[in-house]
Amino acid sequence: MMKKRIMITVAYDGSEYFGWQKQADKSCPTVQETLEKSLGVFFKQEINCIGASRTDRGVHAFGQRAVIEVYTTVPTEKLPMALHSFLPEDISVVDAVEVEENFHPRYDCIQKTYEYKIYNAKYRNPVFRKYSEFNHNNLDIIAMDAAAKALIGEHDFKSFAASGGSAKTSVRTIFDISVKKSGDFIIIRVTGNGFLYNMVRIIAGTLILAGEGKIDRRGVKEILEAKDRTKAGKTAGPQGLTLVEIKYDKY
Numbered sequence: 001m002m003k004k005r006i007m008i009t010v011a012y013d014g015s016e017y018f019g020w021q022k023q024a025d026k027s028c029p030t031v032q033e034t035l036e037k038s039l040g041v042f043f044k045q046e047i048n049c050i051g052a053s054r055t056d057r058g059v060h061a062f063g064q065r066a067v068i069e070v071y072t073t074v075p076t077e078k079l080p081m082a083l084h085s086f087l088p089e090d091i092s093v094v095d096a097v098e099v100e101e102n103f104h105p106r107y108d109c110i111q112k113t114y115e116y117k118i119y120n121a122k123y124r125n126p127v128f129r130k131y132s133e134f135n136h137n138n139l140d141i142i143a144m145d146a147a148a149k150a151l152i153g154e155h156d157f158k159s160f161a162a163s164g165g166s167a168k169t170s171v172r173t174i175f176d177i178s179v180k181k182s183g184d185f186i187i188i189r190v191t192g193n194g195f196l197y198n199m200v201r202i203i204a205g206t207l208i209l210a211g212e213g214k215i216d217r218r219g220v221k222e223i224l225e226a227k228d229r230t231k232a233g234k235t236a237g238p239q240g241l242t243l244v245e246i247k248y249d250k251y
Helices: 031-043 076-086 141-151 199-211 217-226
Strands: 003-012 060-071 091-098 111-120 133-135 153-156 171-182 185-192 241-247
Touching: 003 031, 003 076, 031 060, 031 076, 031 091, 076 091, 111 199, 133 199, 141 171, 141 185, 141 199, 141 217, 171 199, 185 199, 199 217, 199 241
Parallel strands: 060 241, 111 133
Antiparallel strands: 003 060, 003 091, 111 185, 111 241, 153 171, 171 185
16 A cells, blocks of 8 residues: 555634644644544544644634645545545545645745635624624725735734744735625735734734724834834734635645
8 A cells, every 4th residue: 555645625614623733732622633533533544734824723724735644545536525524514625636755735835815804794793703803893995905005015024923923034925915895794815925923813903993094004014114013903803814725836
């Protein structure tokens, strides 16, 4: 039986998990640990998932990526369907592809896309509480989008990074960012070469200030230049954040 190195694409509802990464405290279930256990049952061997992004507690994903090494005769393209009944209802493997031995899902990533969803209505809707941040103010999406454009390009995003991160540098590049409205939802979509700890959630909290008329594009530029976390908006809740896509040169 041949050993395969496979990259899987994983979708999950993060509501009941303490983030992606395994924790020493086994009373705190994580996506990685739950996925490894389920895959271990299917493949009948110990599985170690190397994830591309360490999403936080309550954060969701459409396109998380992880690499596993397994001995299996199951055709790689059939794995998503074969794994379906072995996974809990809030985790799904939606794609699988064989990768080279030296490929790493985190270090070889060239682009990540996140979406932050705000439920912008007069009253809360309990149905959306696990998947969006509620804001009852009449947010100006044109002002939010204009302010967001100040973040495009390579910048030092120290003002948009929470303490506790392990990044060696706070310089990142945002390729694109947009703010659009869909019904009662405002969706902030941001694509970059990488993100700092809580960076997207802090961007969302800052753009909410722009929507409330408290800052503008110039204000966002001043926050960037300050390199001071206290100058940016609050860290928006994790439930509004979804990891949409991770791209690579080859896969």
